[in-house]
Amino acid sequence: MTTTAPPEHPPAGSAPGSAAGRLWRAGRAPAAVIGLLVAVSVLLSLGSEQFPSGHLEPGSPEPDGARALVRLLDEDSDLTVARTSEAAVRAVERSGEDTVLVVLLDHRLLPEELDTLAGLGSDTVLVRPSLRSLAAFAPGADMTGRVDDERTLEPGCALPAAASAGDAGVTGELYTAGNGVEALGCYPAADGSGLLQVAAPDGSTTTVLGTGDPLTNRELDSAGNAALALNLLSAEDVVWLRPDVPEEVGSATLWELVPAGVRWSLAPLALTLLLFALWRGRRMGALVPESLPALVRASETTEGRAGLYQSRKARDRAASALRNGFLERSVPKLGLRTDSGPDSVVAAAAARSGEDPQDLWRLLYPSQPDPYTADDEAMLRLADELDRLSGRLR
Structure with a gap:
């Protein structure tokens, strides 16, 4: 009678799809670069001997040292x-x-x-x-x-x-x-x-x-x-x-107390962090468009703005909005440029509609105070007259 040994299973962390394997494959390159730069920084901070300097300084190899x-x-x-x-x-x-x-x-x-x-x-x-x-x-x-x-x-x-x-x-x-x-x-x-x-x-x-x-x-x-x-x-x-220069107690800052070699070693470390941030902050793909959470009809926007005008009794602004809207729609129909002056607009509108130019001046470019902003009924009359004139200009 023969017995068969049970199949050997790979260790838990060595499966191709394991989390540890994916983490090692993703992080081994940055870890190697960071380790190399840390080693270079340590060598830079320890590899150069610092000599004192100054006139007749006993440890200075400079020309004026001793x-x-x-x-x-x-x-x-x-x-x-x-x-x-x-x-x-x-x-x-x-x-x-x-x-x-x-x-x-x-x-x-x-x-x-x-x-x-x-x-x-x-x-x-x-x-x-x-x-x-x-x-x-x-x-x-x-x-x-x-x-x-x-x-x-x-x-x-x-x-x-x-x-x-x-x-x-x-x-x-x-x-x-x-x-x-x-x-x-x-x-x-x-x-x-x-x-x-x-x-x-x-x-x-x-x-x-x-x-x-x-x-x-x-x-x-x-x-x-x-x-x-x-x-x-x-x-x-x-x-x-050779007396040292008297120093005031507490005059040196923390940065001045740090050895020069350590300060220089911070430069490659800062560069490493910057490169790592640029590497990890790269775009992963195209932007994905998203639909708006809600649709607002144009009529609701108009009604909301009208309600604000009414609550503040801003008849002058409402009348100005009505006239501006009429002029934006009607001036191109008259064959004029959008920046044409009032004289040209009134003359062309009178020729096209047969209206009295004086009446058009009072309707489109009124003097102050504006008679169409006296009350709500006057404003409604302004809207009706603008609609009637717009129909005659077609």
């Missing part, structure tokens, strides 16, 4: 980048005796912050300082001139850092030390020195540079700029203070 010098310093020194005066104070206090503090953009610091930094007693390099910063770090030094050309200057001094570097492009602000100040000027010009080193009673020094151009990526490899920068900042610990 990334090249900072990387050179980081190879031989313990470099710390500070964005606030408090961070710079903590970094100097943690460092050893062989420490150099580089102060940039000191106009962003408050006077009390400058006094605190000057009181640390570490060797300091001021890059194009303000007068307030000069008074705090190098009392007795003053800015006395400026050189604006792009030439290089000779050291002209016995300072080892400058003498070994040779000519450098330190043209910018010039400084001079007052009487009784222990200072050494280098790179002299007509009105002062492009580099001035002032000694403090505690043994620390403050070196003032009239320009930050020799420290930038663009000028670092020119003349002796690199050697001068590395000699001035030669120390075991270097604290690079």
Whole structure:
């Protein structure tokens, strides 16, 4: 005796006409496109590295940034980048005796912050300082001139850092030390020195540079700029203070806080939604005419408008409607144009009907007040006379 295995049935979701199959066939193409665009958006938002920018910004690869010098310093020194005066104070206090503090953009610091930094007693390099910063770090030094050309200057001094570097492009602000100040000027010009080193009673020094151009990526490899920068900042610990711009609390909007990569990734997503809406919103076929739900006879419309005229006692409008209707029907019969004037219409109607022209003037173009709007009987008389005249014009 043989037994026959029952026939295998396909799974529920694999039937050709199943709802799941139809849904998959209809949605797989849009899903693939959306998935591809989402992947591209993620790659766009994560694939590009964002670098800071700004003059003497330690992480900026732009021409006016200082990334090249900072990387050179980081190879031989313990470099710390500070964005606030408090961070710079903590970094100097943690460092050893062989420490150099580089102060940039000191106009962003408050006077009390400058006094605190000057009181640390570490060797300091001021890059194009303000007068307030000069008074705090190098009392007795003053800015006395400026050189604006792009030439290089000779050291002209016995300072080892400058003498070994040779000519450098330190043209910018010039400084001079007052009487009784222990200072050494280098790179002299007509009105002062492009580099001035002032000694403090505690043994620390403050070196003032009239320009930050020799420290930038663009000028670092020119003349002796690199050697001068590395000699001035030669120390075991270097604290690079570039204060950030003070920001008002709550001034940034939500859109400004969103990273630029995320903002750019929204563009392909918006385009995807637009294309999807256009695709799904296409016309599926010709328009289907539909019959009106109800038919209204012309007589009912006329009676309804007449009832409105009667309820408002608008005899003048009703009389005007009667005359306009008569003229629209009769003027073409007289061989006249629809825009013919009253004189032509009255003359042609009188010639065709034999009526007195004066009577026709009173009937078709009455003077004010209109005698045919005095009461309802007058209006009925107007309608009768217009019907009689219409019969004679045939």
